[in-house]
Amino acid sequence: MRVTIAHNNNKNTLEVAKKLKKLLQEKNVVFDAKYPDVVITVGGDGTLINAFHRYENQVDSIRFIGVHTGHLGFYTDWRSYDLDKMVDALLLRKPESAKYPLLEVDLITESGDKKRYLALNESAVKRVSHTLEANVYIDDQLFENFRGDGLCISTPTGSTAYSKSLGGAVIHPGLKALQMTEIASINNRVFRTLSAPIVIAPDQWITIVPNSDHFVMTIDGERLDVRNAKKIVFKISNHSIQFDRFGHHNFWNRVQNSFIGENDDNI
Ligand code: NAP
Numbered sequence: 626m627r628v629t630i631a632h633n634n635n636k637n638t639l640e641v642a643k644k645l646k647k648l649l650q651e652k653n654v655v656f657d658a659k660y661p662d663v664v665i666t667v668g669g670d671g672t673l674i675n676a677f678h679r680y681e682n683q684v685d686s687i688r689f690i691g692v693h694t695g696h697l698g699f700y701t702d703w704r705s706y707d708l709d710k711m712v713d714a715l716l717l718r719k720p721e722s723a724k725y726p727l728l729e730v731d732l733i734t735e736s737g738d739k740k741r742y743l744a745l746n747e748s749a750v751k752r753v754s755h756t757l758e759a760n761v762y763i764d765d766q767l768f769e770n771f772r773g774d775g776l777c778i779s780t781p782t783g784s785t786a787y788s789k790s791l792g793g794a795v796i797h798p799g800l801k802a803l804q805m806t807e808i809a810s811i812n813n814r815v816f817r818t819l820s821a822p823i824v825i826a827p828d829q830w831i832t833i834v835p836n837s838d839h840f841v842m843t844i845d846g847e848r849l850d851v852r853n854a855k856k857i858v859f860k861i862s863n864h865s866i867q868f869d870r871f872g873h874h875n876f877w878n879r880v881q882n883s884f885i886g887e888n889d890d891n892i
Contacts, residue, residue: 627663666701667692674845684865688869692704714869728745730844732857746787747845750833756772761818761832761833763823776833781802788804832856834856
């Protein structure tokens with residue numbers, strides 16, 4: 626098993642990453658940052674998102690494990706005081722993973738060139754000043770004529786991030802679905818949107834045809850300035866992200882702990 630550690634540079638994280646490296650070295654684990662089987666991230670969700678993008682071309686053959694050092698930690702299963710347990714689980718257990726959907730984004734230019742992106746959380750199409758005007762299609766059928774700040778298409782694991790702040794539902798990542806949420810839509814006689822988040826099925830796709838010649842597209846918060854786009858197509862990718870299943874927490878417990886607070890009362 627080839628392992629690599631990806632971490633942020635916070636003081637606490639550096640100490641945890643050093644301790645983790647030592648524990649793995651003691652067990653004679655092979656380190657390989659180029660072609661790892663397992664990527665252990667130490668930090669927050671941002672650290673895991675960065676590591677995902679670093680290895681997105683190998684995503685089908687990699688298992689991710691997140692160690693949490695502060696922050697919210699939606700993607701990070703292990704606490705830093707459980708490093709020994711995590712290393713034992715990694716080395717002694719049969720590998721098992723939980724697979725979650727990813728978002729595939731195809732940006733097609735006026736000249737027909739296509740650039741493909743993969744998102745773990747979401748992709749948003751928006752304008753910083755002036756409104757974004759766009760036609761929104763579901764399965765190539767015109768659904769609505771949007772005018773407003775923008776639109777966000779998120780994965781189930783991304784539903785607790787930006788999408789939630791936009792009023793989207795929290796979606797269990799066991800569901801293969803994509804959610805589109807609006808960012809401040811204008812509704813009048815000319816521009817009429819559903820004004821509610823929608824969730825599409827695994828075999829469906831959303832196409833945004835912008836009427837603005839330049840706008841911003843984000844992929845997991847990373848900004849791209851887009852000009853002369855003909856359309857952007859969003860669908861569930863054939864690839865998925867795999868998390869090591871051992872130590873993987875119950876999704877709804879995590880939602881509760883992160884957004885509501887712990888409650889131990891069971892029925
Ligand atoms: P950032 O400021 O580094 O991160 C924003 C916050 O979102 C951080 O607290 C991060 O957790 C948390 N987060 C990331 N993925 C999450 C998930 N799947 N579920 C719950 N919380 C999550 O922002 P960035 O680097 O520009 O973008 C990273 C992500 O942040 C984006 O993909 C987007 O979803 C989210 N974001 C949200 C808003 C908003 O809600 N208004 C605005 C911008 C970006 P950690 O602290 O553990 O890293």
